[in-house]
Amino acid sequence: MRDMKSKSNKNHYFSEQYAHKRLYRYHQTLLVDGQLLFSMASSCIILVTAAYWFEENYIELYKVMAVINCLTIFIIYQMLGVFHQANGMLFGRRRTFLFGLWVLTKAWSVVILAMAFFIYLVLETGELNRMVFIFWSLIGLIVQILFYAMVYFASKKFHQIFTTPLPCLVVGTNDLSKNLISKLNSNIWLAEQVVGVLGSDPDSALEWNNDNSVPIVGNFNDIRDVIIRYGIRRVYITLLLKDLNKVEDIVCLLDNQCVDIIWVPDILSIHTIARSIRELSGLPLLVLSGSPMTSIKAVLIKSLMDRVLAVLLLVALSPVFIVTAIAIKLTSPGSVFFKQKRHGWDGREIEIWKFRSMYTPKAETSFELAKRHDPRVTTVGRFIRKTSIDELPQIFNVLQGSMSLVGPRPHAVEVNQFYSQHIPDFMLRHRIKPGITGLAQICGYRGGDDCTVGTLDIMEKRATYDIEYINHWSLLLDLKILLLTPFKIFSHDAY
Numbered sequence: 001m002r003d004m005k006s007k008s009n010k011n012h013y014f015s016e017q018y019a020h021k022r023l024y025r026y027h028q029t030l031l032v033d034g035q036l037l038f039s040m041a042s043s044c045i046i047l048v049t050a051a052y053w054f055e056e057n058y059i060e061l062y063k064v065m066a067v068i069n070c071l072t073i074f075i076i077y078q079m080l081g082v083f084h085q086a087n088g089m090l091f092g093r094r095r096t097f098l099f100g101l102w103v104l105t106k107a108w109s110v111v112i113l114a115m116a117f118f119i120y121l122v123l124e125t126g127e128l129n130r131m132v133f134i135f136w137s138l139i140g141l142i143v144q145i146l147f148y149a150m151v152y153f154a155s156k157k158f159h160q161i162f163t164t165p166l167p168c169l170v171v172g173t174n175d176l177s178k179n180l181i182s183k184l185n186s187n188i189w190l191a192e193q194v195v196g197v198l199g200s201d202p203d204s205a206l207e208w209n210n211d212n213s214v215p216i217v218g219n220f221n222d223i224r225d226v227i228i229r230y231g232i233r234r235v236y237i238t239l240l241l242k243d244l245n246k247v248e249d250i251v252c253l254l255d256n257q258c259v260d261i262i263w264v265p266d267i268l269s270i271h272t273i274a275r276s277i278r279e280l281s282g283l284p285l286l287v288l289s290g291s292p293m294t295s296i297k298a299v300l301i302k303s304l305m306d307r308v309l310a311v312l313l314l315v316a317l318s319p320v321f322i323v324t325a326i327a328i329k330l331t332s333p334g335s336v337f338f339k340q341k342r343h344g345w346d347g348r349e350i351e352i353w354k355f356r357s358m359y360t361p362k363a364e365t366s367f368e369l370a371k372r373h374d375p376r377v378t379t380v381g382r383f384i385r386k387t388s389i390d391e392l393p394q395i396f397n398v399l400q401g402s403m404s405l406v407g408p409r410p411h412a413v414e415v416n417q418f419y420s421q422h423i424p425d426f427m428l429r430h431r432i433k434p435g436i437t438g439l440a441q442i443c444g445y446r447g448g449d450d451c452t453v454g455t456l457d458i459m460e461k462r463a464t465y466d467i468e469y470i471n472h473w474s475l476l477l478d479l480k481i482l483l484l485t486p487f488k489i490f491s492h493d494a495y
Contacts, residue, residue, distance in 0.1 A: 036074070036082070038147055039082075039147075040070045040073045040074060042144065043069055043111075046135075046143065047065060047132070048066050050132045050136050054135070068118060072111050076111055080106065080110070081103065082103050108140070166192045167195050167230055167233055168193060168232065169195065169198065170194055170198070170235075171237045172198070172199075172243075173199040173216065174238065176266050196216065196226065197214060198216070198226065199219050199220075220246065224254075224257065227257055235261050236262050302478070307399060309482070313395055313405075321392065321393075324355055324389055325355075327380045328381075331379060331380050332356075334356055337353055338356045339351040340352055343410055343430050353394055353396050354391060355384055356381070357384055358376040358378060395436070402433075404432075404436075406435045406437060406438060406477075406478040406481045406482060407435025407469070409434060409436075416430075425467070426463050428467055429463050437481060439468065439469040440463075442488045445465060
């Protein structure tokens, strides 16, 4: 059995910056709402003003466009997290003001494209003055950038002058403590200053890093004295799962200290998916492992996108289907398609469609995986396997609802039975619909499922990417994977 903890550091596709981005995207503040409202109002005013300036007719039409533009800004800016800021690195720079400008410009570009698409679908060409659209696009962005810069630097100055850092203490000297301190220091909304940490024993002080900015100021038994000495107002408890019995003792020591007590549970050490916090009639529930597709909204949106794109792909790729079917039929006897049992959503067995790439056996034989230079593979089959054309009939599975366009690749039942015995949590990748392509595939992990000990590292990395995809799923991520898939087909080895 391989070590579960070794997985945590293997996948760097989603960096800490991405986690920050998802957190801050939904972090609503009065300042964020104010900037969003200003963008909506200024954009509408500029559009109508430009219409009056350049136009003599169709003023009412531009007023309707202004309302649609307002709704478009509200939706897109919320989706992309405009005006939400976090410290971190982007292209080698601190992603503060410049990062905000980048997100604002990107979101405004999407708004322009959405409005242009609406105009193309609804309006006649002669009804729109192009100068109005160009003026609105440029002046709208300039006004928003100027207002954003004013708000950003004014709020930053306000925090520097009027905000007093809240002295905090971290209980625990471990990786979780380091992670917490890093996040507290990088969160520009939290005016907190970690003045020190408490260790459990003298040995923990030796293992602590050499960063003197956050020193060890004592052990657990000194917590009352430390709080009085440093004027601590908030205490973070970051003990590992093995030390949970000490949490209650620490809380008892903090009786009558008038400090905030925050417990940071060490659930990240448990390799699971869709961790969350829920509440049931006042009873807090900590979900250690769940399905990411429990939201009806998420299921409907992903299913709708799958079916719409599947129909479009089926039409666009129909020449490829026809040519491949003819080539298979002319070069070897047997059917064009074949079905294979694989594991689907929540481990249920499904039958997936594929183009036949091997010679049809004369009699029923036991299951045998394809291997490199397999003599059973036909000449056409070798090409369609290399280019993944043999997987295209799985679009029918997408239309049936048993698969998705993007998701963890489904393996044969025998493959899952082998790897689930050697890789911990391997079957977690089936907590979502399997896909024709996935994050692991665009990151280079195609093939490598020949059920040998030598492929365990490859399959473990593939499973890690699949689980990361599940934890970070979004429609934008699905679209990114779909766009990158054609460019990755020929760059990785498959057989």
